[in-house]
Amino acid sequence: MSEFVAPRAHAEFQYASAEHQRDSALAGMWLFLATEILFFGALFYLWVLLRRWHPLGFHLATADTDLLIGSVNTVIISTAGMVFFWGVQQAKRGQNRPVLLAALASGGLGLVFIGLKLFEWSEDVGKGKWPGQVFQAHGDDIGGQHLFWLLYYAGTALHVVHMTIGVLLVAWIAWRARKGEFKPNFYYPVVAVGLYWSFVDVVWINLYPFIYLLGR
C-alpha cells in the first residue's frame, strides 16, 4: 500500500514535490492491484479447469445458489463503487463535504453487501453446503458439486476480507474528509482508496457470473 502521509501540499523527504509523491502513490497502488489480479486470477484458473472437468456437478450446484441475493449484491457493490467515484471527483475540487457523504454512503452500501453475504452464507450452510463431512447435495456428480461449493466459499470469503478492508479504508477517507483535509492540490488518498474499492468491485463482477449465472 502507498504512503498515506503528507497533509497539505508538503511531501515526504524522499520526494521532490507533492505531485511526485502523488504519482508514486498511485503507481504503487496500481502495482499492488496487479498482484491482486494474479492472486484472484489463480482462483479463476482453477475454477475454469474444474468446471470443464465437472460440468454436471457445477451446473447442478449453481441451481442451489441464491440468485436474488447474488444479483442484489452485484447491484449494491456497483453502486457503491460509482458513488465513491463521484466522491473522488469532488475531492479533486477540494470539496470535503461531498467526499464525506460519498464515503459514508459507499461504505454503508459496503456494509449492506457484507451483511447480505453473511446471511447468504448462513443460508448455504443451512442447505448443507459447507464442504467436508457435512456436505449434502442432490442429483448426480456430488463430487463436482462439492468442488463448486469449495471454490464458492474460497472466492467469496477472500472477497469479503478484501471488502472489509475496503470499508475500513473508505471510513478512513470519511474521517479525513470530515477534518477537511482534502484540497484541490492534495486529494490523492481518495483516488488511491477509490482504486482499491473499484478493484474489489471488479473481483465481484467476475465472481458473480461464475457463481450464479454459468450453467443456470
Next chain:
Amino acid sequence: MKALWSDPAVRTTLKTWLVLLALVAGELGAALLGAGIVAPFVGIAMAAIVFAIPMELPSAPNAAKIFALAGLFWLVVMLFGLGTLDPLTRHDQPTHFLSQP
C-alpha cells in the same frame, strides 16, 4: 436537480452506473434464458468499464498503465494461456468419487 445534472461529474457517474446496471440485467436475463455462457464475458466487459472510468486508467501515470497491463497480460497469457496448455491436452481417466457406490 438541473444544477446537479449540469455537473459533468454527476453525468459521468450516472451514465456509467446505468450502463453497468444494464449489463448486469443483460447477463442475468441471458442466464435465465439458458444463455449463461455469455455471463463471464459480460463480466470482462464490465471490468473493462470500471478500469476505464472510475479507475481512470487511461489518464493514470505511465508507470501505473504499465503495471496494470502487466497484471492483465500475466493473467491472460500466462495463467490462462500457457497454464491451460497441459490441463487441456491431458487425457485423464475419470476418477471414482468416494461418495458414490
Next chain:
Amino acid sequence: MSAVLERGTSVQSHPSYLTDGTTLRSWLLTTDHKRIALLYAASITLFFFVGGAAAALMRWNLISPTGAIVEHDTYNRLFTIHGVVMVWFFLVPAAPTVLGNFVLPLMIGARDLAFPKLNLASWYMFMSGGVLVSWALFRGGLETGWTFYTPLSTDYARGYVSLAAFGIILSGYSSIATGLNFIVTIHKLRAPGMTWFRMPVFCWSLYSTSVLNVLATPVLTMAMLLLAAERILHVGVFDPNLGGDPLLFQHLFWFYSHPAVYIMVLPGFGIVTEIITAFSRKRVFGYQFVIWASISIAVIGFFVWVHHMFVAGVSVYSGVVFSLLSYIIAVPSAIKVFNWLGTMHNGFIRFDAPMIYAVGFVGLFTIGGVTGLWIASLATDVALHDTYFVVAHFHFIMVGGMVTAFLGGIHFWWPKITGRLYSETWGRLAAALIFFGFILTFFPQFILGFFGMPRRYGTYPAQFQVLNVLSSAGATILAVAYLMPLFYLGWSLFRGERAGPNPWDASGLEWRTASPPPKENFHESPVVTWEAYDYPPPEKQQYSLSELREKTDRRHV
C-alpha cells in the same frame, strides 16, 4: 570520476545513519532503508544457519549407506526444513532485502525508498512468517519436502503443514511489499540525470527480481491457502478422490517457484557485475546486452515452470513446449557469462575477496546452468528427475552461485555499510575455502545422480558410499568456511580500520558519499552527468597496475 583512493587511515567517526538514534525503539521502528537492511541481515543470517544446521545433519547421516544418525521420518523432516528455510527465509529475501535495501537508493541517488513505512512493515511480515515456520520446526517440523506436493501434504503428512504454509504466505507478502517498493522507487526516485540506461546493472537486476516477486508470489499465496484449506477441512480441489487434480497444485506451485529461482539468482548477476567492473576497473562489456538479458530472464522465467513436472503426468505436448522454452532461457544467462568475461578481458584485475567470490560465481554458475540443459531435455529428464543430479544442479546455481555472490556483495559493500575494512587475508582465505569446499561437496552429487541415486533418501546402495563420504567431507569444509566470515567481519566492526568513502576506487553513486552514509544518504542531491561504469580506458588510467595494487592491497592488515 572520483580518483579518491582513501583507505580512511585518519578518518574519525562521523555522524551517520548508525549513530542517528541508539535506542532499541529507534531500530525497531526505523523507516531508514539502511537500518531495515541491517534488521534483515540479522534475520537472514540466523535463518541461514538454521537451514545450514539441517543440511549438516543430512550430510552427516549420509556418511553411512544405512543412515548414520537419523531414521527416515526424521530425515524427511530435515530436508523439508532445509528447503523451506533456505528458499523462503534466506535465498529469496537475502540479496534484495539486505543489499538491495541498503544500496539501491544510494545507487540511484535517492534519499530513501518510495514507501519507507511499507519497508518496515515488510520486515515485520517476514519475521512473523519466520516465527510461524520456526514454531512448526520446534514442534517437530514437517515431512513433505519444500514442494508440498499433494496428496501427501494434504492427506497423509503428519507434520505441521498448515502452520508452515501460513508462515510461507506471510513471507510471501513481505516479498511482494519489497518488490513493489523497489519497482516504484526505480521508476520514480532516480536522481536528476540518472536515466534508465545510466543505472548500474545491480539496479536492473533488482528491478527484474521485483517484477518476479510481485507477479509470481500471489499465485503461491493462493496455492498455499487452498492447500491449508484442503488439509484443515479435509476436502479440496487437489484431491483425486473428490475429482480434484493434484497436478493443479503443482501448476500453481511451480508457476511461482520457477520464477522464484530467478528471484533468488538474478540479484546475484547484478552483484557480480558490480564487483567485476570494480575489480577490473572497466566498464561492463555490453551494458545493453546485460540488462536486456536480465529482463529476458525475468520474463521467460515465467514460461518454463512445467519443466519441474515432466514426469508427473503432464501431456507430452505441453512437455515439448516447455522443454523448448527452457532451452531458450539458457541463452540470456549464457550471454551474461560472456559479458562478465569480456569485462575482465584486458582489465586491471585485482583479486580482493569480493573478486574471488565473483569469479567463483561465474565458474560455478556456468556449470550449474549448463547441467540444467540435461534436465530440460525430456528424454534425459526421465532418468535424471528426482536424482542427485538435480540436487547438484540447483546447488551449483544457488549455493555456488547465489550464496557466493551474496557473500561477495557483503564484502564489497561492507566498508560502505559499516565504515570499516575487514581483514583482506582472512577474506581471501574464506573465499577460497568456500570455493573448494563447495566443489568437493556438490560435484560428486552430479555423478551420484547420473548413476541413479535418488534425492530425498536417507539411505542408499553401498556402491555410492565413497562419493557420499566425499560430499560430506566437503560439507564439513563448507561449514567451517561459512562460519569464518562471522568472525573476521564481526571483528572488523570493533577493530577494523576505518574506511573512506571509496576504498575500492569504484564507480557508482554509493561510493560518492561517506562510509557509513548519513541518514539522508547524500548531503546534497547528486546530479548525474556521466554514464554507468565511467572508468577510464586502460591507456588513460591514473595509476599503473602496480601502483593501484599497492594503494588497495591490504594484506598486511
